[in-house]
Amino acid sequence: MKKLCLGLPKGSLQEATIDMMKKAGYTVIVNSRSYYPTIDDDEISVRLIRPQDMSRYIEKGIIDAGLTGADWVKEAESDVRVVVSLIYAKQQLTKVKWVLAVPETSAIHTVNDLQGKKIATELVNVTRRYLAERGIVADIEFSHGATEAKAPDLVDAIVELTETGNSLRANKLRIVETIMESSTLLIANHNAWEDEWKRTKIENLAMLFEGAIIAREKVGLKMNVPNGALDQVLKKLPALRKPTISSLSEGAGYAIETVLDETIARKITPELKRAGAEGIIEYPLNKVIL
Numbered sequence: 001m002k003k004l005c006l007g008l009p010k011g012s013l014q015e016a017t018i019d020m021m022k023k024a025g026y027t028v029i030v031n032s033r034s035y036y037p038t039i040d041d042d043e044i045s046v047r048l049i050r051p052q053d054m055s056r057y058i059e060k061g062i063i064d065a066g067l068t069g070a071d072w073v074k075e076a077e078s079d080v081r082v083v084v085s086l087i088y089a090k091q092q093l094t095k096v097k098w099v100l101a102v103p104e105t106s107a108i109h110t111v112n113d114l115q116g117k118k119i120a121t122e123l124v125n126v127t128r129r130y131l132a133e134r135g136i137v138a139d140i141e142f143s144h145g146a147t148e149a150k151a152p153d154l155v156d157a158i159v160e161l162t163e164t165g166n167s168l169r170a171n172k173l174r175i176v177e178t179i180m181e182s183s184t185l186l187i188a189n190h191n192a193w194e195d196e197w198k199r200t201k202i203e204n205l206a207m208l209f210e211g212a213i214i215a216r217e218k219v220g221l222k223m224n225v226p227n228g229a230l231d232q233v234l235k236k237l238p239a240l241r242k243p244t245i246s247s248l249s250e251g252a253g254y255a256i257e258t259v260l261d262e263t264i265a266r267k268i269t270p271e272l273k274r275a276g277a278e279g280i281i282e283y284p285l286n287k288v289i290l
């Protein structure tokens, strides 16, 4: 049987990725200490790979495709096919940022103030290129992690990833500039992409993964509306296209069904009730394919 070898990111993105895949319809089970999780699709084999290494495994064709951060693809300068960008991070459905940060009390206020200074980061190549483009010569040292703790004792500034901003705040650091934004990417090997069977399999995954991400922020809403209240209720309702309206039996009114952002749903639900809607139910969605 043909198989697609898919790399999943070990570490920070692992849980969010497995949750996303569950919504997309795939159950991935990770056994502790094993780098070969199981998946309920005979046509896919999965491997856990560190995000930093993912694009190199794919460029070399050791695996066909995988999920990793755009940051590490750029850092490794790998030649891979970017299939789709999926906006989710460890904790939220957002992009993450790599920022140049300094202690709150530092005299460094712009990137130009870094001339001759010492910077610690895990993202050495991207940082080096960023500074070189601006004519700054600085001493960039590789950090193995816990980078926030290094300024000001060991270095003048750091370039570090931030999602919620909690780590920067907890370590009394101030952002000077954003160096790059990064989202999770589904990337593929060029030869795998040229193979019709593999490409279709990868494209199907991309569609389901994207659908799962879009669905995370949306909900389904159903309600009954008595005759006479329909216009008032419809004025309040957004929909992907237009809401579905069906007639209730014996002319008792209408049933309305729609899909909308969860934040809008929580705002308009009381308004719908006041406009005459009854029996309003809200339900989560697994996938929304646009």
Ligand SMILES: Nc1ncnc2c1ncn2[C@@H]1O[C@H](COP(=O)(O)OP(=O)(O)OP(=O)(O)O)[C@@H](O)[C@H]1O
Pocket (backbone or CB within 6 Å): 010, 011, 012, 013, 050, 051, 052, 068, 069, 070, 071, 072, 088, 089, 090, 091, 096, 145, 161, 162, 163, 164, 182
């Ligand atoms: N909140 C987050 N913290 C860290 N990385 C995140 C977060 N959200 C998304 N990511 C992405 O996850 C990947 C993390 O990769 P990284 O190689 O730094 O390993 P890690 O999972 O953080 O492991 P480690 O514990 O060694 O730091 C990056 O591509 C990064 O952009």
Ligand SMILES: O=P(O)(O)OC[C@H]1O[C@H](OP(=O)(O)OP(=O)(O)O)[C@H](O)[C@@H]1O
Pocket (backbone or CB within 6 Å): 012, 145, 146, 147, 148, 160, 161, 162, 163, 164, 165, 166, 167, 168
């Ligand atoms: O803005 P925040 O939401 O606080 O997230 C950013 C923090 O998360 C990551 O650390 P990680 O958990 O990967 O540990 P590490 O320092 O060992 O890399 C990253 O390196 C930052 O320290």
Ligand SMILES: [Mg+2]
Pocket (backbone or CB within 6 Å): 012
């Ligand atoms: Mg990390």
